Amino acid sequence: EPEVTQTPSHQVTQMGQEVILRCVPISNHLYFYWYRQILGQKVEFLVSFYNNEISEKSEIFDDQFSVERPDGSNFTLKIRSTKLEDSAMYFCASRDGQGESGNQPQHFGDGTRLSIL
């Protein structure tokens, strides 16, 4: 069964440094997402991406964050200047484009654990 893959599985970065998290969504999917989960807390929506542009973003997704689909397969999340509070598990998800969004499952990767020192 096709799956969403994320790399790296664990990223350790010094505060203030830039970090790029990478995802390969399922190949025929059209909508792409990033969520984060701080340890012991809820999964929180960050951003959705469709047709090469951001379709929706949360308050968490400020100017320090950006997303890109640089080629036909990868989907990346960049944090420009990391803060301690960015430490979390970051999940990428994708879904196909048929029908209403809530009527489709989202397929999640296993996440990248980001640790900011």
Place this chain on the structure above:
Amino acid sequence: SQKIEQNSEALNIQEGKTATLTCNYTNYSPAYLQWYRQDPGRGPVFLLLIRENEKEKRKERLKVTFDTTLKQSLFHITASQPADSATYLCALASNAGNMLTFGGGTRLMVKP
């Protein structure tokens, strides 16, 4: 503001029994409600979804109900097995929005 509540306490049940998990929400009118399973260190895995105009949905040993008057969904696992032990997340989606809003999850432990 929108609020989604799931039993924050872990649910411990004996193998073979039915597990019932609750998802309550306020200040929200979701068009769909989805349930996911999350194992430690892994991403959420989709299980079932139900529309606002559906009362009940079933898939194998799983059953979901959706009561928009009570603003509640119940998730049942019948004939539970130790392999069902995991955290179960409910997630709400509107017609207009593209995102899922997750509850905090309920940890289920099925003992042999």
